[in-house]
Amino acid sequence: AQTVTQSQPEMSVQEAETVTLSCTYDTSESDYYLFWYKQPPSRQMILVIRQEAYKQQNATENRFSVNFQKAAKSFSLKISDSQLGDAAMYFCAYSTLLQGGSEKLVFGKGTKLTVNP
């Protein structure tokens, strides 16, 4: 079974600084997707960035980028120029296809990010 591990329950960063959130996963599959989701106090789970395992190039979305190390099964999220609105729970997730064709997301426990002014 696939598992996702986020080793940092909490992190903090100064506004405008850079922070990196760690994520490792375990799988025997070769083709899969990885996601980072953000959950602010409003509770809605918001997609931050996605990475397809067959792509070697690291995904980037504005201030958010990932460091995807497939051999090491590592998928860290870097947030540059941190803003107060980035404060939230961040969840790393692994995605695979079920037999019926639907998608199954496996989540880590999350990292609570605090941004200090």
Next chain:
Amino acid sequence: ETGVTQTPRHLVMGMTNKKSLKCEQHLGHNAMYWYKQSAKKPLELMFVYNFKEQTENNSVPSRFSPECPNSSHLFLHLHTLQPEDSALYLCASSQEEGGSSIQPQHFGDGTRLSIL
């Protein structure tokens, strides 16, 4: 503004009550999901519906009963729940395109359920 709407936002019920959670997606997606989010635990997938057919039941107790009347609506019927069922219940939807392509799931704001 979310494309996935969940009601009610909060629900408090006794163990003998029967209630239902509702989810509606306005994104034209063909797959819908129920997740349970408990404190200090990862999100747990409960049920998956693809084209209105249930394709996954992740060993969920029978006191939770899902219903998907069409591809836009998903319900979770609750009956005789236990205190450990108190959690945030999240609904999500996605567009399943077949093959090996995976599209990201879009989530609602969740229903905070408290069992007395």
